[in-house]
Amino acid sequence: MLKYIIPLLLFIVLAVFLALGLNLKPSEIPSPLVNKSAPAFSAPKLNAANEKLSPADLKGKVWLFNVWASWCVSCRAEHPIINQLAQQQAAVIVGLNYKDDPEAAKQWLATLGNPYNDSVMDQDGRIGLDWGVYGVPETFVMDKQGIVRYKHTGPVTGDDVKNIFLPLIAKLQAES
Amino acid sequence: MMKHGIAIVFLMLIMNSQSWAVDSYQLADPEQQKAYETLISQLRCLVCQNQTIADSNAELAGDLRRQVFEMLQQGKSKDDIVTFMTDRYGDFVLYNPPLKTKTALLWLGPVAFLITGFTVVFWFIRRKKQAAATVFDAEKQKKIRKLLEDENNEESL
Numbered sequence: 001m002l003k004y005i006i007p008l009l010l011f012i013v014l015a016v017f018l019a020l021g022l023n024l025k026p027s028e029i030p031s032p033l034v035n036k037s038a039p040a041f042s043a044p045k046l047n048a049a050n051e052k053l054s055p056a057d058l059k060g061k062v063w064l065f066n067v068w069a070s071w072c073v074s075c076r077a078e079h080p081i082i083n084q085l086a087q088q089q090a091a092v093i094v095g096l097n098y099k100d101d102p103e104a105a106k107q108w109l110a111t112l113g114n115p116y117n118d119s120v121m122d123q124d125g126r127i128g129l130d131w132g133v134y135g136v137p138e139t140f141v142m143d144k145q146g147i148v149r150y151k152h153t154g155p156v157t158g159d160d161v162k163n164i165f166l167p168l169i170a171k172l173q174a175e176s
Numbered sequence: 177m178m179k180h181g182i183a184i185v186f187l188m189l190i191m192n193s194q195s196w197a198v199d200s201y202q203l204a205d206p207e208q209q210k211a212y213e214t215l216i217s218q219l220r221c222l223v224c225q226n227q228t229i230a231d232s233n234a235e236l237a238g239d240l241r242r243q244v245f246e247m248l249q250q251g252k253s254k255d256d257i258v259t260f261m262t263d264r265y266g267d268f269v270l271y272n273p274p275l276k277t278k279t280a281l282l283w284l285g286p287v288a289f290l291i292t293g294f295t296v297v298f299w300f301i302r303r304k305k306q307a308a309a310t311v312f313d314a315e316k317q318k319k320i321r322k323l324l325e326d327e328n329n330e331e332s333l
Contacts, residue, residue, distance in 0.1 A: 029222060032266045039264075099235070125239045132264035134222035134236055 031132055031151040038065070038146050039130040043120035046097050046105055053094070053120050055146055062172045063092040064165075065140040066116070067128065069100040070108035072136040078155035079112050085161055086115035090169045091141075095119035098128050098136055141165070143172045201245040208248050215244050215257055220269050228271060 033039070042054040066082060068075040086093055095116035097105045102121060109119070122128055131140070134153075141150040150168055152160065203209045213230070219240060221232035229237040229244075240261070247257050261269045273279045312320065 026225065029266055029268045032263060125235070129239055129243060130264065132266075134265065 027135075028153050029134070031148070033132055033140070033148045034151055036148055038140070038142050038148050039127075041120070041127045041130065043122060043127055046095070046102060046109075046119040046121050049102070049121070053118050055142070058092060058094070058142070059146055060144050061092050062090075062144055062169055063094055063142050064169075065094050065096060065131075065142065067096045067098050067131070067133050067136050067138040068119075069098045069136050070104040071100065072098075074155045075137045076112070078137050078157075079115075081156050081158055081161060082115045083113045084158075085156075085165065088166075090166060091173070092117050096127060096131075096133075097121050098133065099123060099125045139165075141168055141172070143175060201241065203245070203248055211254050212244060212248055215248075215254060216241055218258075218271050219244070219261060220271055222265055222269065 038055045040055060042052045045051045045053055064085075068079075082093065093116050095118070097119045099122065102123075105119070105121075109116075120127070125133075131138075137155055139152040139156055140148055141152075143149050149172060150164070152164070156165070201212065203212055216230040217228050219229045221227045221229045221234050221237040221240070223234040223236050224232050227234075227237070229240045243260075244257055247260065252260075258270070267273050267276075267279070273282060275283050
């Protein structure tokens with residue numbers, strides 16, 4: 001009896017580990033920023049380079065920080081979803097125009113629509129580095145205290161909005 | 177002549193695989209330069225994931241190299257820089273993950289496997305030895321001898 005049970009158990013253990021391995025997403029690196037204060041910056045706005053925006057200006061508001069660039073193909077795929085999210089006016093959406101040419105970026109928004117309350121420029125990628133950005137697009141959700149509550153790597157899908165973003169935003173809006 | 181040619185081609189191939197990313201920052205202090213080279217070969221490029229930022233030509237790797245270089249220029253220590261990176265990118269940015277409760281399995285797992293392996297091997301050996309060393313009592317020995325004798329007799333017939 002034992003002769004059959006031991007290989008069976010070994011097989012089950014192996015199968016479980018392999019199944020876990022198949023479902024891992026090594027490209028999604030958990031962000032150490034979650035539950036910490038949003039990294040500070042003061043950066044020029046894309047549409048008004050002489051005006052600056054910093055996370056401190058958004059205290060008391062639930063806001064999304066969406067990293068995008070005109071050269072980024074997945075951002076183009078994600079863009080209609082962000083547009084829809086903006087229409088619902090659930091939260092303030094700030095864009096981080098990451099390592100981009102401002103003119104190309106403005107053109108991009110003019111063609112595809114501008115879901116952002118404001119976009120700030122990060123031409124040399126320093127703000128991105130502070131936020132631990134390693135692939136565009138990325139989306140962060142901040143609560144009213146300016147604490148990072150969630151990070152999404154890669155393009156946001158309609159399902160993500162419905163199942164993750166909207167419920168989280170509603171919860172954060174209810175907090176003080 | 178032919179042999180030399182092949183050797184040169186191989187040498188070129190080897191050297192090619194060792195070529196490092198293009199921008200190399202130079203620090204005036206050789207000690208700092210050494211720290212720079214150590215650091216960039218210990219930090220992971222998060223885009224390519226299986227390359228260090230020293231090996232990678234990805235843009236992010238370039239930014240991280242610049243960051244390391246600038247922090248060293250500002251007189252920051254190696255630990256400061258490693259903390260800076262893990263604060264932003266997590267432990268994954270390190271090629272050598274630190275020993276923590278979360279990573280205990282990673283570090284101790286191989287040792288556990290080794291111990292399990294040895295235990296199983298010892299168990300098998302002991303069982304084999306015991307089986308071989310089984311001593312028959314006097315009655316059984318008599319029976320065995322008798323059986324053997326019978327067989328001999330039959331053969332002789």
